[in-house]
Amino acid sequence: MxxxxxxxxxxxxxxxxxxxxxxVLAGAAAAVQHCMQQGFGNPSSSHSTGIKAKALLEQTRNLARQLLGASSGEIIFTSGATEGIQTSVLSALLAIRERGLAGANTLLLYGATEHKAVPESLKHWNSVLQLDASVKPIPVLANGLLDLTALAELLPNAALVCTMAANNETGVQQDLRALEKLIRSIKPDAYWLVDCVQALGKMPLQLAATTIDYAPFSGHKLYAPKGIGFLYVRKGAPYQPLITGGGQEGGLRSGTENLPGIAALHYIFEQLLSNEQSVFxxxxxxxxxxxxxxxxxxxxxxxxxxxxxxxxxxxxxxxxxxxxxxxxxxxxxxxxxxxxxxxxxxxxxxxxxxxxxxxxxxxxxxxxxxxxxxxxxxxxxxxxxxxxxxxxxxxxxxxQHGLVLTDGDPLNIPSASGLYQFKFDACCTYILLCPQSRQAVIIDPVLALAERLSNIIQSQQISQVWVLETHYHQQPGQAAQLLRQLFSTAATDAFGWPEAAAEIAVDSFLLRRLATPGHSDTAYSYLLTQHGDLKAAFVGDLILAGGIGRTDLPGSDALALQQSVQRLAQQLYPDTLLFSSHDYAQRFVTRLDLALTESPLLEKLLANAPEQEWRQALNQQCQQLQQASSYLCGYVEVTTDDA
Known part of the structure; x- marks a missing residue:
């Protein structure tokens, strides 16, 4: 770093x-503390302390109505937006089932850029209620707006439409008026849920003037504590409580209300509605x-x-x-x-x-x-x-670190040294920098990173550069050719290795090359040693972090891959660092001993398992790769602990 x-x-x-x-805003935190110490009553209690708590509850609800333009309909306090979404989806799907609209021809639509809480809720309740409806995304345009033409084609069979007011990642605001006009002109009886979490306090809302059926909100996205939210339900929209019990919130959401959280909302709503001295x-x-x-x-x-x-x-x-x-x-x-x-x-x-x-x-x-x-x-x-x-x-x-090119005096630029990994689209490029000797080795450069690599070389005043490739498919890499033209004057072969050289000396490091075909017809691994100690191996796509290279590409050879794996393993220690050309699981690096535990196929290849056995495993991997197109050069197992 x-x-x-x-x-x-x-x-x-x-x-x-x-x-x-x-x-949490200071004023909201003060309101929370006051509520917990002075206004701590249960809103359901009939004594004066409870009555005061009830008054705060209803005052906050009325402020929410003013803020949202929700003179009619229900404002229900919840634990947050996810609960509001779950309640809305459950309510709508129960009504859909009662209308006899179950089956694959019934569509439950959601915007393709919706927060995951929405499609996951749709899938969950669709399964639990055994509707067997089709849950489908609504495509978006390149600007993030919903594709209204595509939506119009889906609407005739839609029973529920889920969109969002503003996206949590891009901030893109949907045109709610245009959506409403389209939905109600084609399918007026479809239920409409709008995720308003990112809209609160950032864009005007007049919910009662729309036909939005459900609008969930979250407090912690707008300076309130976590664990408080609220849900707008349009008058006449179907509603089924998700939580039953003591009958709080008029029987719409049981459980003692989170009054401290509601007190925070009270302060925030007042500030949003204030025309003078607002914190917003x-x-x-x-x-x-x-x-x-x-x-x-x-x-x-x-x-x-x-x-x-x-x-x-x-x-x-x-x-x-x-x-x-x-x-x-x-x-x-x-x-x-x-x-x-x-x-x-x-x-x-x-x-x-x-x-x-x-x-x-x-x-x-x-x-x-x-x-x-x-x-x-x-x-x-x-x-x-x-x-x-x-x-x-x-x-x-x-x-100074060559991340962008500078016109500054190179003498004033601190030196960067050591081994660096750069990534683009899961492709890994490595650069070994030795500023003392003004040498560098670049391994498997990616075209998108060429300018950045060039900046580093120039900013560090590197005078001798080797640009190596472990392999390529059909044609040499454009990035390597470009960088060699810029920085390398030595005669090399197509992979950038100096002609007739047994090794490359880079300051205190030595780099040796080992032929390791299999993933492609010609491929090499590079062994990095320092003072005779093997530090690392750059293995291309022969071995990946979490898997092994594929052998169903033009020029691939499964038997050659097995022989290469065995030949490479003879040069390695169990804890030798292995740097691959691709990192699909965001693991940065692997080791031989770790790779063996992660890939049963690699273990079979090294253990001289019967050829029929490892070929069967290799064929299964290739079949899996055909279903996982993002893993271009090898199959890896990605776990929840990755990335």
């Missing part, structure tokens, strides 16, 4: 992940803050690409990618500088890439490199200034 400036280390954290959760900024101010943050980001990353168009997005959200950068690169850099952002939805942080950006049809590198920067409506000018300053403080860091 590049060193961050002292100014970054001395300051408190800059929290820019408000779409995930928010801090206007929409115009929020747009100015976003523009200032964007300018600072563009100064830091000149090639930054926005993943959502600003006119469609909430003024509090920026979603961007930087060519040549994996999301973790930026997350680690920002985190070291005390800047907290996200790579997507916090509720699915173990997933590589963004299903939202994938649904929008954006390039995979944008999905895997996406960063979400989000602030709340209580963001202040001072906080914005501090955030912008913190971002611009990082400019010399990314320049």
């Amino acid at each position: 590049p060193a961050v400036p002292e100014t970054c280390r001395k300051l408190s954290e800059i929290y820019l992940d408000n779409n995930a959760t928010t801090p 900024a206007s929409s115009e101010q929020l747009q100015q803050f976003r523009q200032q943050l964007l300018a600072a980001l563009q100064q830091l990353f000149p090639s930054l690409v926005l993943n959502s168009e600003l006119p469609y997005a909430l003024p509090t959200t920026l979603n961007f990618s930087v060519p040549g950068f994996f999301a973790k690169d930026i997350l680690d850099l920002f985190d070291a500088a005390g800047i907290r952002v996200s790579s997507g939805s916090a509720c699915s942080s173990k997933v590589t890439g963004s299903f939202v950006l994938d649904a929008m049809g954006l390039a995979r590198w944008r999905s895997e490199g996406a960063i979400r920067l989000s602030f709340g409506p209580a963001f202040t000018a001072q906080e914005c200034q501090q955030a912008c300053q913190r971002l611009t403080d990082l400019v010399p860091v990314v320049q």
